[in-house]
Amino acid sequence: MLYIVNKKGDVLRNCLDTVSTDDVILLIESAVYAAVNKPQPSVLSERISGVAIYALLPDMRARGIDVARCYEYIQYVDYAGFVDLVEQNNPVRSCC
């Protein structure tokens, strides 16, 4: 299942509660701040095995977030990659 998450905080935490192996999470809009490795504690500080986490690069750039400040295991996609994730995964759950 692909989770599209657009907010950090409770929305992302609730999503993390229900993910399981082979799930994919895509952080979009203000949820991309969750990729930054500085704030402590952080919900993404511990990698969940078997779950791939992507962040939408255009939303990172819009907010001036350098990938150097983010957790190393995070992967990045542009909108074309977003479309590919939707094509490769089903069902898709939007977490707003």
Added chain:
Amino acid sequence: MKTLFFIINKSLQGNVCGQEFLDMALMAAAFDQKVVLLFEGEGVNALVKNQCPDGLQLKNIVPVLNALPIYDINDVLVEEESMTMWGLVEEELEISVHALSRRAIKDQLNLADHVFSF
């Protein structure tokens, strides 16, 4: 026929979104699709008895919940972990539900054609 999951993970009271979300589920059932309603997280509170939104002139969605079988929506799942977290037991709920573990729900969700949330 497609299997459509409608996930309620927030309150159905206070704004019109919950009501409009249930309308989607009813419409899906009218199209003869397999409709599953899933209450998880804070959303389990939407099922408790003694909701009186009328005092605030808010629309009461409880009659819609009670009418679900009329629309052939008989799959109403609640997540056990969420019930425990909110200290709720099934007797405190307005309608009869199937309580399942997070794991069991996820196995069903993975087989859904489409998942809706609001």
Added chain:
Amino acid sequence: MKISIQINASPYQYQAADTAWHFIQAAIAKGHKVYRIFFYHDGVYNAYRDSRPPGDERDIVKRWSGLQLEHDVDLVVCVSSAQRRGLLEQSVALKVGGYEQALSDGFRIAGLGLLMEAVIESDRHITFGA
């Protein structure tokens, strides 16, 4: 892949309409078919013809209208969401509001049935919300 889109949030206050727009552009560029965009909840404001953003800002409503013109994407505004929020279609607007209609070019108003039809027809249904 055939994709249907649902937009649940009002434009400008939320990024949903922008994210959906860029996603749709990328999907079309990759040769996917965007079957229908369904505007629901406060998403109906994406269709409001009297929206007038400052000249240096993106015009979200016009952008949707252009998408319909260029790529023949079906733009459907939910009738009950719209009426509740004062966006009336032609027949009702004239009678009740004394104006022509609230929807911009390329949008049409219809019931939830069209959402479900799109969902059933599509390989993916993606919701963009508040």
